[in-house]
Amino acid sequence: MTFDDKLGLQVALEEAKKGFEEGGVPIGSCLLTEDGKILGRGHNLRVQKSSATLHGETSCLETAGRLPASVYKKCTLYTTLSPCPMCSGAALLFKIPRVVMGENDTFVGAEDWLEKSGVEVVNAHNDECKELMQRFIKEKPEVWNEDIGE
Amino acid sequence: MTFDDKLGLQVALEEAKKGFEEGGVPIGSCLLTEDGKILGRGHNLRVQKSSATLHGETSCLETAGRLPASVYKKCTLYTTLSPCPMCSGAALLFKIPRVVMGENDTFVGAEDWLEKSGVEVVNAHNDECKELMQRFIKEKPEVWNEDIGE
Ligand SMILES: [Ca+2]
Ligand SMILES: [Ca+2]
Ligand SMILES: [Zn+2]
Ligand SMILES: [Zn+2]
Numbered sequence: 001m002t003f004d005d006k007l008g009l010q011v012a013l014e015e016a017k018k019g020f021e022e023g024g025v026p027i028g029s030c031l032l033t034e035d036g037k038i039l040g041r042g043h044n045l046r047v048q049k050s051s052a053t054l055h056g057e058t059s060c061l062e063t064a065g066r067l068p069a070s071v072y073k074k075c076t077l078y079t080t081l082s083p084c085p086m087c088s089g090a091a092l093l094f095k096i097p098r099v100v101m102g103e104n105d106t107f108v109g110a111e112d113w114l115e116k117s118g119v120e121v122v123n124a125h126n127d128e129c130k131e132l133m134q135r136f137i138k139e140k141p142e143v144w145n146e147d148i149g150e
Numbered sequence: 151m152t153f154d155d156k157l158g159l160q161v162a163l164e165e166a167k168k169g170f171e172e173g174g175v176p177i178g179s180c181l182l183t184e185d186g187k188i189l190g191r192g193h194n195l196r197v198q199k200s201s202a203t204l205h206g207e208t209s210c211l212e213t214a215g216r217l218p219a220s221v222y223k224k225c226t227l228y229t230t231l232s233p234c235p236m237c238s239g240a241a242l243l244f245k246i247p248r249v250v251m252g253e254n255d256t257f258v259g260a261e262d263w264l265e266k267s268g269v270e271v272v273n274a275h276n277d278e279c280k281e282l283m284q285r286f287i288k289e290k291p292e293v294w295n296e297d298i299g300e
Binding site (some may be wrong): 046050051052053058061062064065066067068069072084085086087088089090092093094095110113145146148149150 | 234236244300
């Protein structure tokens, strides 16, 4: 499968920036098909909606709505940060075959579990994703810790 | 830690029954403290809210709202059915030390991953949980398959 990773990551980053502007955790996500159709996009809503489970990726999957298994199987899930265990589990539940992350210097989620389960995991080493998270964590360390159960 | 498993599972089952009556996937969940306080309760909302990620457990964690790590660490998460990868990942994210399921005859989620990660996993082998799921799957097999990405 060939995906437009530049587009997918760009949309995820736009979502992360929206989250930052709203005062929230700046992690964004995008669900993209091979032929470049954006099925879902979203960002972490912990602060905005007092939500414990609306991370970037789950928020993206929520906007994508109810989809049949056949659709997920042809998608890549983009996320600006290494996916946490819950969001990695969501990718596995829906058998999404490919996950692209902006970076994993800030946080390492359940990448190993994804790879062991046969998911293709790509790290884009994107500086903008990383700088946005570093800025947020410096400003609101307690919100970030709460988001990752620390 | 000693928990009132009878109470926790009863609340989860009440939620599952609510879901069934609403025409939805009958899986319910409850987040309970050691001293018997119900912090959250919820049921699968795929049908009711066209939601891809509001399973019983995530729905329960949503109603519990934003909690500090110190609270989750003293809780048991009850669910009427073996938790899928996403919901197992949610338990791991928040370092919930104990998960009690109603049954795993209908579906086996990511129990192994929970156990390997040090979570105490208990199967209550509850017939009522199982019968409710069996009835639902017989009536709406396509909704159930969609819910587990099949
Ligand atoms: Ca790096
Ligand atoms: Ca059994
Ligand atoms: Zn996550
Ligand atoms: Zn689940």
